[in-house]
Amino acid sequence: MTLTLYVVLVAATGIAILYLWSSRIETRPLPPGPPKDPLIGHLRYMPTTQAPFLFHEWAKTYGDVMHLQVPGKSMIVLDTLQAAVDLLDKKGSIYSDRPPLPLYELLGWTYMLSFMRYGETFTRHRQVHQSFFSRQRCAGFEPMQTQEARQLVRNLFASPTEKYGAVLSKFTTSILVQIVAGHKIDSDDDPYLELSKMVHQVFSVTGPPGGTAIDFFPPLRYFPSWFPGAYYAGIARAWRPVVRKLYDYPLECESGDASPSFLLSQLEEMDNGASELDHEELKGAAATLFGAELPTRSVVAVFLLAMVLNPQCQIRAQKEIDSVVGTSRFPTFEDRAELPWNPVAPLGVPHRSTQDDIYRGMFIPKGSLILANVRGMSLDESTYKNPTKFIPERFLLPPLGNGELPFTCLFGFGRRKCPAVHFVERNLWIAIVSILATCTISNVLDEHGNVIIPEASMSDGVDSYPNDLRCLIKPRSNEVEALLEESKLSPGA
Numbered sequence: 001m002t003l004t005l006y007v008v009l010v011a012a013t014g015i016a017i018l019y020l021w022s023s024r025i026e027t028r029p030l031p032p033g034p035p036k037d038p039l040i041g042h043l044r045y046m047p048t049t050q051a052p053f054l055f056h057e058w059a060k061t062y063g064d065v066m067h068l069q070v071p072g073k074s075m076i077v078l079d080t081l082q083a084a085v086d087l088l089d090k091k092g093s094i095y096s097d098r099p100p101l102p103l104y105e106l107l108g109w110t111y112m113l114s115f116m117r118y119g120e121t122f123t124r125h126r127q128v129h130q131s132f133f134s135r136q137r138c139a140g141f142e143p144m145q146t147q148e149a150r151q152l153v154r155n156l157f158a159s160p161t162e163k164y165g166a167v168l169s170k171f172t173t174s175i176l177v178q179i180v181a182g183h184k185i186d187s188d189d190d191p192y193l194e195l196s197k198m199v200h201q202v203f204s205v206t207g208p209p210g211g212t213a214i215d216f217f218p219p220l221r222y223f224p225s226w227f228p229g230a231y232y233a234g235i236a237r238a239w240r241p242v243v244r245k246l247y248d249y250p251l252e253c254e255s256g257d258a259s260p261s262f263l264l265s266q267l268e269e270m271d272n273g274a275s276e277l278d279h280e281e282l283k284g285a286a287a288t289l290f291g292a293e294l295p296t297r298s299v300v301a302v303f304l305l306a307m308v309l310n311p312q313c314q315i316r317a318q319k320e321i322d323s324v325v326g327t328s329r330f331p332t333f334e335d336r337a338e339l340p341w342n343p344v345a346p347l348g349v350p351h352r353s354t355q356d357d358i359y360r361g362m363f364i365p366k367g368s369l370i371l372a373n374v375r376g377m378s379l380d381e382s383t384y385k386n387p388t389k390f391i392p393e394r395f396l397l398p399p400l401g402n403g404e405l406p407f408t409c410l411f412g413f414g415r416r417k418c419p420a421v422h423f424v425e426r427n428l429w430i431a432i433v434s435i436l437a438t439c440t441i442s443n444v445l446d447e448h449g450n451v452i453i454p455e456a457s458m459s460d461g462v463d464s465y466p467n468d469l470r471c472l473i474k475p476r477s478n479e480v481e482a483l484l485e486e487s488k489l490s491p492g493a
């Protein structure tokens, strides 16, 4: 028997054992789900792209709590806000674990809060992140965020369409690097920008968290990448040094004379013996924050896309901003109460249950992966009228809008809810309002002068981003350019 055949047989036996173990005779009714194959369950039907849409379609037939089975794993897909709140919020003590992520471990993503198992280490790290992003501390970031939003507008004006993604990254990275490492990014050659680019690449080449063959069958991590199913092991080994650099670089550069920052305050607490974290844990906590840069960039990009596809909405929003701010100054956080808004974004990291549970008479086995289908929730027609239409005023109270339920699940659920909500909301608000107040976002023309309408679709994975962001961003008026120049000279204005 050749080595390859031997290994294939061992792998197949492993999968069969996992299947038999995971489908132990269970008399309590599991939630419904689509028909499955013997032995491999739904493995053949699991979508490789655009999974949230397929799950939402299935939910129309099988209900908002669905059960899917792949070898060794039970998955529960929650397609309504009610189900997610009932389980992930109200029963947070048993629905707050994350699944083991062997591929991410191989990459070296240790002490990353986002991927951490529930337990004592999680509680300590969560506490550190929550207190860093307290409402009060986040209010202190506002002047810097305002300056960075103006710089974002300048950079958009100075860049060709194909560089808009890089400009958005620079905006989100600049803010994060200032609050995490106390370092201000002044040039396009800054090593943090290069590092951030590499981190995007790591997330985009390593597939969805928990979704690769190695996550389903961890021993594959020890195989060469040519072996069937072990492709991602090779990827992880190749990218591990980049992840390591993300851990080491910020502390190597921390000389103690940088501006106040997350790292500096944690290092001071370590010196006083008051820190919750040791050195390696602190590196992981900082890497967690740098790694969390992606969704902000993505939401601002989605906003640009929405504006180019819905020019009437852009004009209405600009009129509203002009009526509050005028045209002779830039928006500031003091205008926020007058300019209500509600961002929408699809995102989700699986939770894992740590006890058997019964919900609406259905059995949810301990160890199930719980996927909150946030995209599906945004398409719930019983809550949102014409859910696929871009109607930003839907959330305003009548007569201004439809008074529809604000989309609160954007930031996740229960004990794993995004700890940076106050910070992120400020980032998004100031970026979006500054762009609307100063820019006209219009279509790009092709070489024959025809309008190019970008396709409204997103890439898959953690780094989900518009597939097509072709648009043109120009100053709304001559006044805007003069104001931008002026604000460089007197940044407080």
Ligand code: HEM
Pocket: 113, 114, 115, 116, 126, 129, 176, 288, 289, 290, 292, 293, 295, 296, 299, 345, 347, 348, 349, 350, 351, 410, 411, 412, 413, 414, 415, 416, 417, 418, 419, 420, 424
């Ligand atoms: C538009 C931007 C953002 C959105 C939409 C967003 C949304 C989310 C969501 C949905 C989760 C998972 C919640 C769950 O499992 O139920 C999450 C977790 C997390 N987010 Fe955010 N996030 C954003 C930006 C950020 C930023 C900028 C940071 C920090 C700098 C951050 C830090 C974290 C951390 C540390 C976690 C893990 C929490 C845990 O597992 O306990 N997020 N976020």
